[in-house]
Amino acid sequence: MKANIMYAAGDVRVEELPVPKVQLQTDAVLKVVASCICGSDLHPYRSMHSHDHPEGEAMGHEVIGRIEKMGSEVSGFEKGDLVIVPFAFGDNTCPYCQEGLMTSCVHGGFMTGCQAEYVRVPQAQGSMFKLPKEIDENSPLLPSLLTLSDVYGTGYHAAVMGSVNENTTVAVIGDGAVGLLAVMAAKKLGAEKIILMGRHKERTDLGIEFGATHVIPERGEEGVAKVRELTNGEGVHVVLECVGLKPAYEMSIGAVRAGGVISRVGVPQYEEAAVGFESLFGRNITLTGGPAPTRAYMEELLPDILDGTLEPGRVFDVTVDFDGVPEGYRLMNNREALKVLVKP
Amino acid sequence: MKANIMYAAGDVRVEELPVPKVQLQTDAVLKVVASCICGSDLHPYRSMHSHDHPEGEAMGHEVIGRIEKMGSEVSGFEKGDLVIVPFAFGDNTCPYCQEGLMTSCVHGGFMTGCQAEYVRVPQAQGSMFKLPKEIDENSPLLPSLLTLSDVYGTGYHAAVMGSVNENTTVAVIGDGAVGLLAVMAAKKLGAEKIILMGRHKERTDLGIEFGATHVIPERGEEGVAKVRELTNGEGVHVVLECVGLKPAYEMSIGAVRAGGVISRVGVPQYEEAAVGFESLFGRNITLTGGPAPTRAYMEELLPDILDGTLEPGRVFDVTVDFDGVPEGYRLMNNREALKVLVKP
Numbered sequence: 001m002k003a004n005i006m007y008a009a010g011d012v013r014v015e016e017l018p019v020p021k022v023q024l025q026t027d028a029v030l031k032v033v034a035s036c037i038c039g040s041d042l043h044p045y046r047s048m049h050s051h052d053h054p055e056g057e058a059m060g061h062e063v064i065g066r067i068e069k070m071g072s073e074v075s076g077f078e079k080g081d082l083v084i085v086p087f088a089f090g091d092n093t094c095p096y097c098q099e100g101l102m103t104s105c106v107h108g109g110f111m112t113g114c115q116a117e118y119v120r121v122p123q124a125q126g127s128m129f130k131l132p133k134e135i136d137e138n139s140p141l142l143p144s145l146l147t148l149s150d151v152y153g154t155g156y157h158a159a160v161m162g163s164v165n166e167n168t169t170v171a172v173i174g175d176g177a178v179g180l181l182a183v184m185a186a187k188k189l190g191a192e193k194i195i196l197m198g199r200h201k202e203r204t205d206l207g208i209e210f211g212a213t214h215v216i217p218e219r220g221e222e223g224v225a226k227v228r229e230l231t232n233g234e235g236v237h238v239v240l241e242c243v244g245l246k247p248a249y250e251m252s253i254g255a256v257r258a259g260g261v262i263s264r265v266g267v268p269q270y271e272e273a274a275v276g277f278e279s280l281f282g283r284n285i286t287l288t289g290g291p292a293p294t295r296a297y298m299e300e301l302l303p304d305i306l307d308g309t310l311e312p313g314r315v316f317d318v319t320v321d322f323d324g325v326p327e328g329y330r331l332m333n334n335r336e337a338l339k340v341l342v343k344p
Numbered sequence: 345m346k347a348n349i350m351y352a353a354g355d356v357r358v359e360e361l362p363v364p365k366v367q368l369q370t371d372a373v374l375k376v377v378a379s380c381i382c383g384s385d386l387h388p389y390r391s392m393h394s395h396d397h398p399e400g401e402a403m404g405h406e407v408i409g410r411i412e413k414m415g416s417e418v419s420g421f422e423k424g425d426l427v428i429v430p431f432a433f434g435d436n437t438c439p440y441c442q443e444g445l446m447t448s449c450v451h452g453g454f455m456t457g458c459q460a461e462y463v464r465v466p467q468a469q470g471s472m473f474k475l476p477k478e479i480d481e482n483s484p485l486l487p488s489l490l491t492l493s494d495v496y497g498t499g500y501h502a503a504v505m506g507s508v509n510e511n512t513t514v515a516v517i518g519d520g521a522v523g524l525l526a527v528m529a530a531k532k533l534g535a536e537k538i539i540l541m542g543r544h545k546e547r548t549d550l551g552i553e554f555g556a557t558h559v560i561p562e563r564g565e566e567g568v569a570k571v572r573e574l575t576n577g578e579g580v581h582v583v584l585e586c587v588g589l590k591p592a593y594e595m596s597i598g599a600v601r602a603g604g605v606i607s608r609v610g611v612p613q614y615e616e617a618a619v620g621f622e623s624l625f626g627r628n629i630t631l632t633g634g635p636a637p638t639r640a641y642m643e644e645l646l647p648d649i650l651d652g653t654l655e656p657g658r659v660f661d662v663t664v665d666f667d668g669v670p671e672g673y674r675l676m677n678n679r680e681a682l683k684v685l686v687k688p
Contacts, residue, residue: 284634
């Protein structure tokens with residue numbers, strides 16, 4: 001089968017590999033129907049060193065597929081079922097999973113190798129989410145459904161952890177797919193003032209369609225000043241930080257209101273940052289967020305997609321096949337594509 | 345009048361000063377009935393440089409007093425009323441105060457000069473909390489009532505911000521007055537497993553009387569291991585960090601469960617700390633807390649004290665008069681006293 005392997009920064013190759021097998025009886029193997037390239041895949045695409053990964057990394061953690069094989073301990077599914085898999089798999093029965101935190105599942109881990117014709121899903125019974133029978137390979141809803149694997153679920157997690165509701169003002173930092181879908185999530189949860197901070201007009205225009213009421217292209221202190229202008233000088237109740245770089249964290253501190261929340265879903269590319277009296281403590285700021293347990297949100301987010309109310313799949317602006325994945329990386333890295341869909 | 349002024353580390357002097365006057369029409373002046381020395385007063389007592397404060401600092405931010413004078417804009421009180429003042433004063437009408445966050449009041453600030461015979465209270469109408477008529481200078485409840493000014497309200501704030509309830513396990517870091525009263529607060533909010541981390545036996549014994557179910561004297565990795573032993577290896581749902589030093593923050597990260605909360609009320613003596621994937625983000629840890637808006641909790645916490653159910657005033661183990669304040673600092677700094685009450 002064709003699979004995409006990353007060997008170093010900028011070096012993604014399509015290779016011929018054996019179709020994966022059921023290794024543990026809790027596994028399933030899917031024939032991939034839709035996958036995609038994630039903004040977080042761009043971190044290794046920019047920084048990976050070949051000597052750290054001599055055998056390369058099988059890329060891709062977002063997938064919709066048809067069940068091809070299942071281990072003996074996977075029940076409740078049939079061969080041929082079309083399923084979504086969350087980027088963080090888990091058993092869905094451990095104490096953390098029961099609390100909706102599959103990213104901390106005691107049998108959990110992160111999906112890999114989805115940018116390929118077939119993929120192995122560990123902890124398949126707990127992880128896979130079966131789609132309704134009427135959805136098939138030709139459904140126009142597939143791109144939106146695929147966002148439940150990661151980016152829409154991640155944007156939604158940011159908003160949920162930030163306690164967004166009809167009484168909160170919101171600033172979303174970042175106009176990537178997660179940022180735009182954090183806007184959609186904030187609107188779904190009732191926020192009436194949603195400030196999108198991003199400077200790529202075609203993206204922020206989509207953000208406006210998703211529910212952003214204001215767009216701020218400025219960054220740093222200028223960006224903070226604009227947020228305060230829009231909020232009686234106070235700042236917003238909730239910042240959804242969808243970037244993961246330290247300047248975005250620092251801007252969050254400037255933009256958030258006393259007593260407010262900074263909810264991060266952009267994977268931090270830093271370990272230490274300001275948390276003392278001057279930054280968080282003195283104003284009773286709450287810092288929250290983390291990797292999104294997207295499996296836990298699928299039931300909740302599915303109906304809006306099925307009935308056409310919401311179209312998170314609009315974040316995909318380029319489609320490639322498995323051979324086109326290296327080019328897809330190039331396009332996303334150069335910001336020529338917002339998010340690249342991968343279909344057979 | 346007698347007042348206690350700090351000039352440098354270890355240098356607190358009793359001086360004769362004029363009785364303060366009403367400076368703004370929103371002020372009141374109180375005759376001090378009870379004041380005390382705070383753990384946070386020990387920070388300057390250990391580190392203050394005389395050249396930074398050539399005129400000295402009027403010490404003390406916790407007080408119960410009788411109203412002596414009021415400005416024309418203070419209503420709802422009479423001369424002679426006995427009132428508690430929160431360590432952070434405010435107008436109690438601004439948007440932040442209405443949300444219960446007086447520490448961010450637009451007219452707010454921090455009390456000073458309470459370790460004196462008289463004290464000026466800014467924003468008196470919003471800040472002062474009138475005690476019932478049956479309470480007077482001789483009431484045995486005065487020490488407990490005085491803790492509503494800061495330490496009990498601060499411990500309670502930690503527990504509230506940490507969302508402590510009957511389903512959460514709790515670890516309290518620190519066996520000072522705030523830590524012990526955070527134990528009391530956690531129990532009041534229903535927590536059934538309350539682990540007190542402290543190594544001064546006479547203090548942790550009081551913590552057990554306040555509701556601690558376990559005591560861990562170990563610190564650092566050893567302390568974390570003990571917490572995990574008591575929690576199925578998972579850590580606690582909520583850490584109440586009542587110290588403010590970086591090792592306590594780091595121990596909080598080790599002791600908290602995935603998806604849990606670190607709630608800080610110990611004033612951080614650091615600005616930068618770990619917040620990235622390895623510390624907070626990867627396990628969806630929430631970091632919250634800050635200076636406690638103790639005025640907002642007074643109504644709620646008063647009844648338990650009036651009816652004798654709770655005795656937070658047991659944290660006071662030494663009483664001095666105004667002349668005895670310098671000695672009180674010495675005792676607290678040497679850990680010969682847990683908390684020093686100041687009475688005329």
